[in-house]
């Protein structure tokens with residue numbers, strides 16, 4: 359068996375920043391550190407931090423006053439910030455700057471009285487946070503059919519935004535339909551789908567044709583990982599989205615010549631390496647990394663943590 363190891367893969371700059379923020383907060387303030395929602399959507403990362411004293415909550419009511427809470431990479435709505443302040447929580451904001459960019463665009467369009475069509479997945483943490491910036495101005499669409507159901511006349515100012523982790527191809531189709539139905543609609547100055555999502559999808563698109571099957575490391579609730587699995591399936595390749603080798607079945611890989619391995623933006627390299635070892639042990643696999651694009655993106659830590667680092 360030959361393994362093609364896709365690059366870039368795994369942790370993006372936003373996830374790196376959020377994970378480092380939680381590490382530092384645990385070291386500096388000591389456990390427990392509360393985290394509003396999962397720090398990133400990955401079981402391995404969440405469980406590792408739980409063992410170190412992070413407590414993941416779905417409501418700020420669960421957090422005792424005066425505790426430290428970290429907002430995850432997916433961002434939060436202004437209402438959550440307000441509640442955190444009311445409860446006198448020491449809030450550290452590890453929102454990815456590329457998510458913040460979408461929030462700021464939503465605020466700007468809403469101030470200018472636009473109706474904003476947000477392309478995204480209902481219930482995703484990022485979408486909840488973005489919609490919370492201007493709930494009265496934002497309408498969520500997930501599909502081309504949702505676009506067809508919209509009814510606006512030319513005197514409605516219209517703008518669109520997208521979640522950062524969508525399928526590039528699906529988003530393109532939805533935007534094309536929006537432009538066809540509402541030619542006066544305007545969009546963000548610069549693409550909202552983030553560089554990491556685009557690069558990981560590009561790698562699968564370019565490399566999966568050499569492979570008989572594709573393994574995507576990532577959790578089921580990771581949007582960008584799900585999009586990688588779907589993309590491989592669009593190329594008629596069997597594709598497995600798994601948290602690690604324990605979720606794989608040996609029988610699925612018998613008699614296969616080449617496997618492409620990639621990882622979503624929230625999946626740590628450790629689970630990739632464990633999966634490579636699993637395939638090497640069973641199929642005597644050799645590994646060849648193929649890099650389709652260089653990634654050199656870095657996001658600074660939240661200000662309060664930068665100050666702690668500088669003082670130490």
Ligand code: SF4
Pocket residue numbers: 370371372373431454455456457522523552553554555582623
């Ligand atoms: S996937 Fe993109 S938007 Fe999400 S944390 Fe990573 S860089 Fe930021």
